[in-house]
Amino acid sequence: MKKLLLIFTVIICSCTTSNEEQDKKEIRALMKHQASDWSRHDLDCFMLGYWKSDSLKFQGRNGITYGWKKTLEKYKKSYPYAEDSGKLKFKIRTISKIESNSYYVMGEYNLTRETGKLDGIFMVIFKKIKGEWKIIADTSC
Template identity: 65%
Template sequence: MKAQEIAWSNHDIEGYMQGYWKNDSLKFYGSSGLTYGWNKTLSNYKRGYPTKDYSGTLKFKVNDISKINSGSYFVMGEYHLTRKVGDANGIFMIIFRKIKGSWKIIADTSA
């Protein structure tokens, strides 16, 4: 998640997305509803945060990490964006799964 903060804060959306499972089964649930797939999620991020003024500087605050099973965890927390177009804050719950030796987000609910 630290690497994602750095990538996002550099307006490197593709770099930020490296924390997600690059698969059509990735699930993202936000204010626009449910999105399936890595490419669609990337496209939505690029549309919603077209410039550095919109992406700003990202900070995560993790409030809870709970084990689902030996290869999966859910993480609940907050995100804070400091931006020229106005700050944005919210909450998230993400599910991490260990895939091919790397921890990847397989589902993300953000509001």
């Protein structure tokens, strides 16, 4: 009986680790896709990684913005042309599980553009909503 319990425990642990690794892989892929969208100055596609809700929260240098639409409008106002948005790269430092369907990601962003380089740090919270990973909160500065 003890052997059976041990085998069951090992199987459960390996499935949890496997699921966590898959979640992290999907989150990394989404962020890579977002960086590509941003670098093409496709802010609408970039925003597909965010939760399309009035409850989305974005904290930047100038305060907090509530809602998907207002966040998109702010991006479009701040980065109206391709030369303003430049080329985006993320350097992910850590992805940590919060609960079964939520992770936080901490790292750095590098924006190379004609008007000058812009570097900073971020922490985003991802939640799996209707089978898709979405950013529900973003703090970037």
